[in-house]
Amino acid sequence: MKHLRNLMALAVAGMLATSGMAMTKEEHSAAKDRIEADYKAAKAQCDTLKDNAKDVCEKEAKGNEKVAKAELEAQYKPGDKNTYKVHEARADADYEVAKEKCDDLSGNAKDVCVKDAKAAHVKAKENAKVARTQAKPAANTTAKQADVADAKKDAAEEKREADYKAAKERCDSMSGDAKDKCVADAKRTYAQ
Template sequence: MHKFPQLLATCVAAVMATSAFALTPAEQKAEKDRISADYKAAMAQCKSMNGNAKDVCEKEAKGHEKVALAELDFKKDATESNRYKVAKARADAGYDVAVEKCDDQSGNAKDVCKKDAKADHVKALEAAKVAEVRNEPNANSAAKAADVSDARKDADRKVREAEYKAAAERCDALSGDAKDKCVTDAKRRFGQ
């Protein structure tokens, strides 16, 4: 009987804590204005640059803006869907910047750079998907465990495929027997 007051106090504290983190409409507007100002300032800094450095700078500015807006949405509504959107925005922003940085290279090095960026992007997206499934509420723990297991298997398969493509691209710089051995090793390593 004496546990009820402790339970009640815990529930009240939890409700107060979640409502304390909720943003008022005025705070939301102020945060959006700050994000917009930060984006404009970052883009203004990019104007002084030339060539691919300018392109990379612009991608970074756009990426920071997208991530900040996704985080703001998560602050407004802390759902698993919005948590996934934040992770996706981070992965997409990182990928866009990495691909843009690859433009400084040429030939096979550029192709390898892009494949590596794609593999990193796939890893980040798949990790976010697994986390989303893991954090979804589900009354049946056995069903949830099965869903998480399926999500992990699917993620592992997609990551291995992306890593294989990057490894195979590295092999393109070689020729003859060395290339054949490299491709065979990549297939074996990534189960392709």
């Protein structure tokens, strides 16, 4: 599924590079119909699977649909807002699939898996926010550099917090002094 998403992204990028004009309403509508048809076909393939594999497949299909729709909107109405929505849709789709894959696990392993998925989600969303800030036009370069620096600082804090929560969750499988040392190491590593 990941390769399909990459292939779709390349196809959209190719269409953007080759088309000198904006997308017409008819082209937009046709592309939307293709995305919906692709989603229905992918979902139909999921019906042959069972249990959590089916759930994962369905999350991948839905995520690919959302990403494709966001990419289509970014192509139809280019701008930093829609570009950000593409990154956000991709992060959300990856997170939903990763969370669903965690359902195959149990106990602390499942909790760690979910925290790792959340940390990856936070990182992707924060990177998208930084990229959006970098892409925004500014009145002067000093103001833009300050905005980018602030965005990077905020992103770093959010990423560190998410990584700390995941590391702390790993410590929960331990007990006594080993757990205390693990938590202390996590706090020191992620400046908590």
